[in-house]
Amino acid sequence: MDIKVITRHAPSNYGSLLQSIATITILERMGHQCKIIDYIRKDEQGLKAILTSLNNKKGWNGSFIKKGLFVLFRYPEEKIAELKFKKMRSQFLKLTQRCSTIEDLSELKADIFMTGSDQVWGPTINGTYDEAYFLSFVRNVPKIAFAASFGRTDFNNSILASYKKLLSTYKEIAVRENAAVDLLKQMDIPCAGQVLDPTLLLTGDEWSKFITKPNSLPQRYVLVYQLHNNPALNDYAKNFAAHVGLPLYRVSPTFHQFRRGGKFIYLPDLGEFLSAIKNCSYFITDSFHGTAFALNFNKQFMEILPNNKTGSRNQSILKLTGLENRIITDFEDFSISNNPIDFAKVNQILESERNKSLRILNYIL
Numbered sequence: 001m002d003i004k005v006i007t008r009h010a011p012s013n014y015g016s017l018l019q020s021i022a023t024i025t026i027l028e029r030m031g032h033q034c035k036i037i038d039y040i041r042k043d044e045q046g047l048k049a050i051l052t053s054l055n056n057k058k059g060w061n062g063s064f065i066k067k068g069l070f071v072l073f074r075y076p077e078e079k080i081a082e083l084k085f086k087k088m089r090s091q092f093l094k095l096t097q098r099c100s101t102i103e104d105l106s107e108l109k110a111d112i113f114m115t116g117s118d119q120v121w122g123p124t125i126n127g128t129y130d131e132a133y134f135l136s137f138v139r140n141v142p143k144i145a146f147a148a149s150f151g152r153t154d155f156n157n158s159i160l161a162s163y164k165k166l167l168s169t170y171k172e173i174a175v176r177e178n179a180a181v182d183l184l185k186q187m188d189i190p191c192a193g194q195v196l197d198p199t200l201l202l203t204g205d206e207w208s209k210f211i212t213k214p215n216s217l218p219q220r221y222v223l224v225y226q227l228h229n230n231p232a233l234n235d236y237a238k239n240f241a242a243h244v245g246l247p248l249y250r251v252s253p254t255f256h257q258f259r260r261g262g263k264f265i266y267l268p269d270l271g272e273f274l275s276a277i278k279n280c281s282y283f284i285t286d287s288f289h290g291t292a293f294a295l296n297f298n299k300q301f302m303e304i305l306p307n308n309k310t311g312s313r314n315q316s317i318l319k320l321t322g323l324e325n326r327i328i329t330d331f332e333d334f335s336i337s338n339n340p341i342d343f344a345k346v347n348q349i350l351e352s353e354r355n356k357s358l359r360i361l362n363y364i365l
Helices: 014-029 046-054 064-092 102-106 157-167 178-186 204-208 231-244 255-260 270-278 288-296 312-320 343-364
Strands: 002-006 033-036 112-115 143-148 172-175 222-225 248-252 263-266 282-285 300-303
Touching: 002 014, 014 033, 014 064, 014 143, 014 270, 014 288, 046 064, 064 255, 143 343, 157 178, 172 178, 172 343, 178 312, 204 270, 204 288, 222 231, 222 270, 231 248, 231 282, 248 255, 248 270, 255 263, 270 288, 282 288, 288 300, 288 312
Parallel strands: 002 033, 002 112, 112 143, 143 172, 222 248, 222 282, 248 263, 282 300
Antiparallel strands: none
8 A cells, every 4th residue: 555654753853763764664564655744844943943942941031132042052953953864864764745734735645644653642842732643634545543652641631622533533543652542541532552663663683784884982881862951860871870980972963962971972873873872881861762772772771761741651661571670760879780681581572562563553554
């Protein structure tokens, strides 16, 4: 079939790109044609994205001078990252024509439309949900969702009522987190099951094929990959690296993170990003996809949950793999370095869940 997938493929972060790559790869392996719908909202790119995000920055939007400084500091790094990720998307993704409105999306044709993975049903950068990710533009063609996520769980009754109306138009829905299963049940929406994020449907060996350059980092090091501004994580990473006597490296697509500690790996290519994770001795992250690749590459990792209500997705995969004990709650305790993960058991769970997820995907198609 000709399948077109709408997902959060365009933010300038590695998780969005990697899950989009995985979705295309899996569907093509099943014999289908697949393209990612190149839907990018006008308020989520360039200067408009900076101005939109500024509305939620209480420390910066109190005066014209503060707003100006925020834009001056953030716009250049946002633009550089935007151009780098645009290049990587063109290299690794099969995309439709660019769409930025419902009218644009309504012109697309397919045998089936799919809402893909990532936080597609959560708030966008402006704080509200976007009906496009619920495929509201589709008429007279089956709609499904695979590994979709709400990103969070604290929705008011009005939003849940809107969600129920939009989701009732789907033929089948499979979601990524156990919390999402519960939300669907709360809305009386049938669920085909809980499935893995697409990045976990490919093995570490398969992801290693994207690494084309030798690792340039030391033989042993601690790596931190951080999405959210959390000083406690910064301090823990520095202190943990000192405790185990290894250098600390930090990988990020955002330049301002250079101030947070560790030798800085700024905006690496996709293969270099994967290589940094694959070859580290210890990995510290608050990122769901950081956690996914720690699992794929069998790394000894520590999880510090996001400090912004989006931690349910991290907790879900840790619960599924029996690794909830990797969550750091005591930032003075480094004994986790002496408790290595038994990946033989984890890999068995992942293999079983991969097979289950692929069966569900085949069923909903």
